[in-house]
Amino acid sequence: MKALALLLGFAASTAQASDWVNFIRQTQVDSGVIWDMPVAPTGDSASRLSLEEGGALFQLWTIEQATTKDYLLDQRLVGTYLPSAEITIETGDPYPHVHRTRADQPFTVHIEVGGLLSGANLPEASQQVLLEHHLAAYNGGTSIIDPRIAVSGAPASQGLLRSNGVHTLNFQASSLPASDPTRAVGEEHFVVHALPDASIPQTQIATNFVQIWPVARGAITGLSAGDIVRGKPPTITLDLRDLYPSSTTYLQIYRGSASLGTDGQTVEGSVLVLDQSNSADRVLPITEWGGLIEEDGTHTLELVTVTPFGTERLSYVEFMVDRELEVHAHLGSIETNNPASTINSDNSPQP
Secondary structure, eight states: OOOOOOEEEEOOOSSOGGGEEEEEEEEETTTOOEEEEEOOSSEEEEOSSOOOTTOEEEEEEEEETTTTEEEEEEEEEEOOOOOEEEEEEEOSOOOSSSOEEETTSOEEEEEEEEOOOOSTTOOGGGTOEEEEEEEEEOOTTOOOOOHHHHTTSOOSEEEEEOSSEEEEEEESSOOOOOSSGGGOOEEEEEEEEEOOBTTBOOEEEEEEEEEEEOOOEEEEESOOTTOEEOSSOOOEEEEEEEEOSEEEEEEEEEESSOOTTOOOEEOTTOOEEEESSSOEEEEEEEOOOGGGOOSSEEEEEEEEEEETTEEEEEEEEEEEEOOOOOOOOOOOOOOOSSOOOEEOTTOOEEO
């Protein structure tokens, strides 16, 4: 909330300065507290008491020392204008510790402004506040940025908010700069400033930010599309990159061609559950997966990741299984070189 200093100018009496005593009386409207502040015959001075919500009455008095008669030279009722703001951010990730989302996902920023005044001849600082949008990429493997550094440079965009109430900004995806928008990683900061007024500089009155993580990638190596598995399946490797901080990733196998949404059998050793503050890379070797193949034909290995944004396929391989054993045999007669023997009626053998 912006602090306010009041500078009050005044004119001196035409008589000799030494003949008069001058002071400013500040009366707080809400509390009734009164403060008298001696002042010089010419110049200006900051108010000694901060302004309450109801404002204050400032009176310029001078006292003639010879007669002790006092004179009210001028007075002014000054109201307060203390702009306030609150920033809330909504994403598809319910993570409680920080606002975060994925580079390709939408998010919403709400800025609630209060305390602005409307009317003629009012200072600009009482009628509007400044909103800035800053972008800060993570570099060199870092996953955190000092907020003071994140908002120290020129904003990516800015604008004035001129009314009280909730102002809503909808973003369809991250604004972080990246050669591939799905690889963007860093933070987007939103800052509201009260405008400078008199001797008070521009003042930050609200800030909030959202973390941006890249879209995960994955590859299955060791088996190529169209390969035929006749015996023991080969060892395969899962190459996982930029897994979302809150995600479950696994490999599944099912009969038939690749089809999104198919519920297959989960391959042992492939399940990776993340619940952490940053994205991750993993490389997993998979050796024992042949036991899930029950019959020959077309099969699909599918790499799947589940995040707060839904279930998605990272990679897949279609292959053939042909385990039938073919036996080729030749059937023929067996002949002997000895002629068949004959038996006479007398049962004696004949040559």
